[in-house]
Amino acid sequence: MTPEVWHRRALWQFLPLAAGFLVLVAISAGSVLLVYKSRDDSAAVVHTIEVENQTNALLLEIRRAESSARGYLLTSAQDFLGDHQEAVAAIHPELDKLEWLTQDNPVQRENVRKLRSAIEMRLSQFAREMDSVKAGNPTAAAELVREAAAGNTTATIRDIANEMLTEENRLFAMRSASAEHSQWLASTVTIAGSALVIVLAGISMVLLRRSARARDEAEAMLRDANLNLEATVDERTADLREANDEIQRFAYIVSHDLRSPLVNIMGFTSELEELRHDIFKRIASLGRAVASAQAPVVSIETEPVLEGVDLKLSQEFSEALGFIKSSIAKMDRLISAILNLTREGRRQFEPVPIDMRQLIESIVATLAHQAAEADATVDIGNLPNLVSDRLALEQIFSNLIDNAIKYLRPGVPGEISVKGRTKLGFAIFEVSDNGRGIDQKDHQRIFDLFRRAGTQDKPGQGIGLAHVRALVRRLGGTMSVASELNSGSTFTITLPLKWNATNRKQDA
Amino acid sequence: MTTPVTIIMIEDDEGHARLIERNIRRSGVNNEIIPFSNGTDALNYLFGRDGSGAGHRGQAFLILLDLNLPDTTGIEILRQLKENKYLKSAPVVVLTTTDDSQEIKRCYELGCNVYITKPVNYESFANAIRQLGLFFSVIQVPPATI
Structure with a gap:
């Protein structure tokens, strides 16, 4: 397998893992965002309910003030007066709270403004009624009540409040839907992401298993190759050793056998040398015999001397023998050297x-x-x-x-x-x-x-x-x-x- | 009573045989020399027809042995000679071309008396043979025991 293929395979293995990781990050980020959003939505819903409550509380206080005022008018009992004063005192803080709560909504703010003017008007009517009663003039007070009823201030207050409640109901429905949507989105994203991650993990596992199998196969092949290689190396080493031994044997035998004829050559060259001595001695004595025919052969002890051509012949003979002998000596040294080398080669x-x-x-x-x-x-x-x-x-x-x-x-x-x-x-x-x-x-x-x-x-x-x-x-x-x-x-x-x-x- | 020593020369190379003979003669040894050019003939002669070696009882031999022979090795001949009760007392001179220490050791272990490397240098060769000649003349070969 080429390295390029390995590289590509590794890349393919890496891709699903990377994708899975990205999906996980996306899911996490999405979840966090959606959680924030749904918290905001819930807060908005709670806010709507708070506004409704506050509106109702305000209306309740106004009703309380109204009914206690009526009671006081009818009975002039101090209990009703206390109750009325308590309710009137509560109206302003409740109204302020409502105004604070509805700051975010321009429609409601407008409504609150209208409501406040209506309430102020009603409160001033209350004050006048109370004053008349306190002054001991119940008739004037009753007159004032009738007048107030004709002015329809209470109805106005109720209408505005109703309008506000309707608005808040609308907002409540809208915000609830939005919160629900956020939750649905969050669960959808999580489920889809999880599914994707599982799929990617599956792909990744398949690829991993495949690559593991490829690796096992490669390992098995490598093991086989190694075994083969070892066997081959052993074989080659044995061959080389055999070849080397053969060369050693060859060198030994050759040098050994070359020495045998050399012994003969040298031996008989020396024999020739001896012969040369005899031959030229004989030539010399014969030559002298011819030169002085009468004279008897001189005693053997005196060495005959060669002359002229004979001397030259003798010298040439000696020279030739000398070359042969020195060459043989050299050859002997070379053969001995080879023998020594092969012997060294075999020494352990x-x-x-x-x-x-x-x-x-x-x-x-x-x-x-x-x-x-x-x-x-x-x-x-x-x-x-x-x-x-x-x-x-x-x-x-x-x-x-x-x-x-x-x-x-x-x-x-x-x-x-x-x-x-x-x-x-x-x-x-x-x-x-x-x-x-x-x-x-x-x-x-x-x-x-x-x-x-x-x-x-x-x-x-x-x-x-x-x-x-x-x-x-x-x-x-x-x-x-x-x-x-x-x-x-x-x-x-x-x-x-x-x-x-x-x-x-x-x-x- | 001493019988003259007979020299048995086992040497396949005719040239070597001739050189050895000449130098023996030159050094003044006139004993009979019986040459053999292969191991089989030499063994047949020495051990006789029955192969016991008893045929030459009482005869004194000196054996010149070359290690490289065409039919057998000198080592084998040496071994057989030294194992025979009639011939084991005959001195054996091994003459060969190599000075391989293993081979020399082997020959001495088997009972060879002298080991001579055939020199290419004629002077030293003649000298060795001459010394061998002196050796020939002084040896007393005890009669083979019956």
Whole structure:
């Protein structure tokens, strides 16, 4: 599956969740708004009822004042007078309260204004009636009552109040409807939102399950792939090991069998040499015999001397034999080198804790003679200790130090240093010198078998560095060279601090 | 009474055989040399028709043995010789081209008396054979026990 598909799938999974979350937020916000609205609506309804109550209370007080006034007129009893005065005193506060309550409604305000003037008029009538009664003139008072009845003030008050009540009823109906609507809206929004959330959750769950299944499948595939990979790696490793063993065997057999004819060639060349000696001795004595025919053959002890053409022949013979012998010697050295390399390749490493300083010091001590002859000093710095194969390390460092001593610049005292440090489980060693250096183009070549670089004025087979690198690799390390012609070389070797025997034993 | 030592040379390479013989002679050893170019013939001769090795009772041998033979290995011949009660006392000189330490160790374990690496360098080869010649002349081969 491509990453793009994964990405898209993740997006699809994320969308319903995001949508669900948004819906939840919307529902919450809507609910809060609607709750506020319905609270306002309820408050409005309550307000309407309050206004109605207040209107009724006012009317009640006016009726009370009226009936007690009438009672007082009829009986002149002080009880009625007290009652009347109490009712009249209550009328004004009730009216003020009503006015305060109806501030929000211009229609009602107008009504209240009319009501107030009607009530003021009625109150003044009351006052006059009371005054007449108190003055002991009930007839005048009755007259005033009649007059008031004719003025229809009470009816006016009642009409206005009724109008107000009607208005409030209308408002009440309207506000109730509005509150109901708000509640309906709130429940609808909640239900619809919840349903949407459930649907989205369902979709999300389906997608999640699908992706989980895809993941399980991918995991199973990965597991299979890993198993296959392991099997493949094992197979390849076995193949490589076999190939390597084959090469080792091949190199061993070839070099071994090449030596056999070489023994013959060398042996019979030496025989030829012996023969040459005899032949030319004979030629010399024969030549002399011919030259002085009378003279008897001289005693064998005196060595006959060759002359002219014979001498030249003898020299050429010797030269030819010399070339053959030196070539055979060289070939023998090469074959021995290959044999040694294959033998090294088959040797099993034995990791032991190694004091590197001690190891390098002992190598330097062995090479002290050569160093003194080459006017070279070896400086040993701090060296980390290893757990590795002692013999391999000895070969690596003695080769490098030996090379450093061997390839110094003529006339320049040699300064060779061996330094070390650790880094991430590896030890890094540097063997540097101020010698003749190696040309950039030869940096790879010097590690090849039988290849050498620079002036060929020192004895050697071109095996040392090839061997060193093979050993370093077998020890699980790497090596490299940094050098410039005429300014010294630095060989850097990185080796694991702890050589893992279990891993490598199968390879050996 | 000592019988002259017979040298049994088991060597498949004719050149090597010739070089060995010449150098033995050159170093002044004139004992009889019986050459074999393969292991089977040599074993047949040494062990006789019945394979017991009793046929050469009382005869003194010195065996020059090459390890690389076409039909069998020198190691196998060495093992058989050292297991035979009549022949086990005969000194065996192993001559071979390799100086593999494992192989040398194996030969000495099996009872070889001298192990010589055939050198390419003629001088050292002649020297080795010459020393071998001296060795030949001083050895006293005890008569095989009956």
